Amino acid sequence: MNSKSQHIVKNPSGGWAVKRSGSSRVTKVYLNKKEAIERGRAIAKNQKSELYIHGVDGKVLEKDSYIMDAEK
Template sequence: MPNSRHVLPDPDGGWRIEKPDADRASAKTDTQAAAIARAREIVHNDGGGEVVIHGVDGKIRAKDTIAPGNDPYPPARLSVDAVGVANRQAGSALHRRGWLSRAGERRRPRSHLQAHGLSS
């Protein structure tokens, strides 16, 4: 990824934030939490990208895409309006099919014959 930072344990103690192919660390902190927060800030200020978090053993523990980066699996987001429209559309479809009364109460669907007055 073009803009990324790695949060790694520092051999001298603490944690360091490195950009791939850089000669020196972008920052050093005492705690991993502070290093993660600083790495997110750096990536965000640089136009978005990915923060790769390594554990104490040096293995990758987690990855975090920072906006406006390109998350390959973004969380689904529906606006309140979209949810309301979907619910209204579903309700009207149920009403047309005879599953809802005009008052919005659920009712048993009528058969085709009952709907046309051909059966009791």
């Protein structure tokens, strides 16, 4: 897992958060999961990293990698 990876996680206070791998703080909290995924994907593409989308239970449901884009 890349240290710049972005994770979409359920926020304990409500909504969905974008969080960088290894960080104790979230980047931003969104009201719905779709908005959080859109922002997380944009960050992952920009940083040429990976995006992990978690379910309510915390398990990874989906993973997208944008690392290969760095080689183009």
